[in-house]
Amino acid sequence: MHASDNLAEADRLTTVCNSCRYCEGLCAVFPAMEMRRAFDDGDLNYLANLCHGCGACYVDCQFSPPHEFDVNVPKVLAQVRGDSYRAYAWPGFLQPLFDRNGMAISIVAALSVAIFILGFVLWHDPDVLFTDGGNFYRLMPHNVMAGIFLAVTAFTVVALTMGFRNFWRDIGANGLKGEDTPSLWQAIKDASSLRYLDGGGVGCYNEDERPTDRRRIYHHLTFYGFMLCFAATTAGSVYHYLLAMPAPYDWYQLPKLLGTLGGIGLIAGPIGLLVAKFKREPDMLDTARLGMDTGFILMLLLTGLSGMALMLLRVTPAMGILLALHLGVVFALFLSMPYSKFVHGLYRFGALTRYAIERRAGH
Amino acid sequence: MDRDAIDVLVVGGGNAALCAAIAARRAGRSVLVLEAAPKFYRGGNTRHTRNMRCAHDAATDFLTGPYTEDEFWDDLYRVTEGHTDEALARHMIALSKPMLNWITEQGVRFQPSLGGTLSLGRTNSFFLGGGRAMLNALYLTAEKLGVEVHYDSPVLDFDIEGGQCRSVTARIDGEMRTIRAKSVVAAAGGFEANIEWLKEHWGPPADNFLIRGTPYNRGDILKRLLEKGIAPVSDPTQCHAVAIDARAPKFDGGIITRLDCVVFGIVVNKNAQRFYDEGEDFWPKRYAIWGRLVAAQPDQIAYIIFDAHSLELFMPSLYPPVTAETIARLAEKLELSSEALTATVNRFNASVREGTFDHTVFDDCRTEGLDPPKSHWARRLEQPPYYAYPVRPGITFTYLGTKVDKQARMQLAGGGSAANLFAAGEIMAGNVLGRGYAAGIGMTIGSVFGRIAGEEAAKHAR
Structure with a gap:
């Protein structure tokens, strides 16, 4: 017996797929399936998080809808995956945040922005929001800013770690050993290249049976844009504390250079992903979780947009509001990470690691 | 234009x-x-x-x-x-x-x-x-x-x-x-x-x-x-027929309804009688004759019967096998005569000669004094649970x-x-x-x- 209808349906699909096997060259999910004959909930959650949703198996399957066998692997695994994010979330009483996730993320974001605006106003006088001059730290001292974000990051790291622990235990994986290093390296390569979002080599399938590689490109822009922004922030801290060079920076200095490049990625990437999401064949989507999917993408887009706007309009009267907006969005993004689609990256990386280990074990 | x-x-x-x-x-x-x-x-x-x-x-x-x-x-x-x-x-x-x-x-x-x-x-x-x-x-x-x-x-x-x-x-x-x-x-x-x-x-x-x-x-x-x-060519009466799971839909069941387990058990008709040598040759060389064989049986249905020894020796298929702890109970579930199936299995088991089972070669596990014989891969059905797949002719092409x-x-x-x-x-x-x-x-x-x-x-x- 399975814990949910979605898991029961996923189990039914493993029976169909394991007696067919035509898709085994498309991605990691089907070879992982073939290593098993019986599937408990943990196995199914592992497969669901291994699936990148490229859609190739849907357009290639002779039994996909409207066939009476109704084999829809991308959709069912998306549903199981979404359920698993909720089940692994820590602490447990926050799991319902996944139920209406788009709404939850919006509320967190709006509240965060409001608190920053209110904070600036209460801390100083209201006029401070609209003075120009381009100095962030007049609005909020650097140490306070750093302190707030360090605290939220610490909480997020703990919550994400606990969530990952729940996932890792559920899928029945063991602790990593020294001999697993090549597998870990393999997983890093597979994750960073989105190897399994390529539909078996020609690109993923989105609106129909014509493959494109757009989603992979947009995801790369988003992910590497995010990492560049993160690097920009880190570089800023190094400049500030170690080199005693406080902001603002010139365009050619690392914080600005990395942040600009990252910001462009973090704007172009999410827009592309959103467009692809709304063009996607509805039958392949877990439509119940559209709010979670779009909520997270929108948060990333807002991060990119507000950051770039802040940089461009730093010396105008809009700076105060924009700073509050940007800090509020970034704060909300980090705070909501353990309860948003952000977790997909962690669990997928874990699943890829597990898969690499299984493959090396000689199955 | x-x-x-x-x-x-x-x-x-x-x-x-x-x-x-x-x-x-x-x-x-x-x-x-x-x-x-x-x-x-x-x-x-x-x-x-x-x-x-x-x-x-x-x-x-x-x-x-x-x-x-x-x-x-x-x-x-x-x-x-x-x-x-x-x-x-x-x-x-x-x-x-x-x-x-x-x-x-x-x-x-x-x-x-x-x-x-x-x-x-x-x-x-x-x-x-x-x-x-x-x-x-x-x-x-x-x-x-x-x-x-x-x-x-x-x-x-x-x-x-x-x-x-x-x-x-x-x-x-x-x-x-x-x-x-x-x-x-x-x-x-x-x-x-x-x-x-x-x-x-x-x-x-x-x-x-x-x-x-x-x-x-x-x-x-x-x-x-x-x-x-x-001008026509080839035999107008013939079609390529294999034995597939009888529970498959009328059309378009495709590859997942095939069954690769004939060589591991015995095949009986609705009267619980065997009708052909299940171990005549390797499955890939013989699977295509079984559709015709089943088509010649009453009501065009047959049952592949095997035991726990063989369950994981072949590719899984769409429908789970019918399962029972005894041959008699299995017969009931298949709506066959318990006495007849038990007798058929007993006769088969009694005629199995000891050998070294190896499904990758023509092994020496065969029956003696049984008609029709099972020439290879014959092992007694003795390890419960017992399993069965109902099969019918599945037509691939003409x-x-x-x-x-x-x-x-x-x-x-x-x-x-x-x-x-x-x-x-x-x-x-x-x-x-x-x-x-x-x-x-x-x-x-x-x-x-x-x-x-x-x-x-x-x-x-x-």
Whole structure:
């Protein structure tokens, strides 16, 4: 017996797929399936998080809808995956945040922005929001800013770690050993290249049976844009504390250079992903979780947009509001990470690691 | 521009049809493809295929070793027991060599042989993602080249005079039209889904047949062409029949309803009696006789019975086996006579001679003094739980076709060749495959003759 209808349906699909096997060259999910004959909930959650949703198996399957066998692997695994994010979330009483996730993320974001605006106003006088001059730290001292974000990051790291622990235990994986290093390296390569979002080599399938590689490109822009922004922030801290060079920076200095490049990625990437999401064949989507999917993408887009706007309009009267907006969005993004689609990256990386280990074990 | 005038009309929408359409379009002709099935079911049996048998000189990324033309011919001769046209078959085999490259150029991708199919790793090229993926790639290429494709658009009649097809009547997107094509390629499959037609030769038992492919393989085009004076080829009564799970849907159950466990147990009919040597030969060489064997049993049903020893020795299939702790209880669940099944199993068990079981070789586990015997892999059914799969004949394809020459040109019943009518795929497979089957050969026939038909049709349409 399975814990949910979605898991029961996923189990039914493993029976169909394991007696067919035509898709085994498309991605990691089907070879992982073939290593098993019986599937408990943990196995199914592992497969669901291994699936990148490229859609190739849907357009290639002779039994996909409207066939009476109704084999829809991308959709069912998306549903199981979404359920698993909720089940692994820590602490447990926050799991319902996944139920209406788009709404939850919006509320967190709006509240965060409001608190920053209110904070600036209460801390100083209201006029401070609209003075120009381009100095962030007049609005909020650097140490306070750093302190707030360090605290939220610490909480997020703990919550994400606990969530990952729940996932890792559920899928029945063991602790990593020294001999697993090549597998870990393999997983890093597979994750960073989105190897399994390529539909078996020609690109993923989105609106129909014509493959494109757009989603992979947009995801790369988003992910590497995010990492560049993160690097920009880190570089800023190094400049500030170690080199005693406080902001603002010139365009050619690392914080600005990395942040600009990252910001462009973090704007172009999410827009592309959103467009692809709304063009996607509805039958392949877990439509119940559209709010979670779009909520997270929108948060990333807002991060990119507000950051770039802040940089461009730093010396105008809009700076105060924009700073509050940007800090509020970034704060909300980090705070909501353990309860948003952000977790997909962690669990997928874990699943890829597990898969690499299984493959090396000689199955 | 006259929308009803076209250079090459292709009737059908599977591998052969698309290869013909692409080849003709690449030769610069305007091409219209009319597929009778809706888009999802396009391509007939191609959507259920997974590989193609082509001759090749050396191992490749996906093939483990060479497969010479002579070896291919030997295999074909063996499976057809000589029911083939040597000149035509050798022509096809020779052209199967460049086919691997050509089909790759049309967007089709390959992968190493699938799990559980190691025996085909040297001879057969497996499509990445299976037959529907292969079809999708061909359609995509055809569309990019400017081939016009219509679904739900059956061809209803041919106006043929003196071996010349003057026009074709079709219902295209719901509208009756008369298409004047300079050349016509018929690649519309066999008649395996036409139960009435099957009953002409098989009688009422055909009502109990299951059809492994789509309900659209009705043979309407084949029938019309034969009526209009095209010469037939091969045995009109025969079809390729295997034993598949009796719980499969009437149509389109495909590969996942097959059962590979006959050699591990015994097979009984509805009277709980055995009727054939289950261990006569390796399964890949014998699976194709079991459809016919079951078709000859009362009510066209049989049951594969095995025990816990064998459960994990074969590929899983869609439906779980019927399970019971005793043979008598198993019989009840199958609605067979408990006494009769118990007696059959006891008789079988008593006749099993000790041996060393090895399902990868002809082992020495056999029965003695039993009729029919089980010549290999005979082990007593003694380890509960006991399992059973009900099986029925599953029809894959039919052999009757239109006679063609090396240019894939249809031959006339009164002698001579049709001027502008070509055939490719299952509708003419009987020319080279008059009996039996070898994995992947249907796709070879489709691709090779599809390409020939397309090129010859294009030449004629100049």
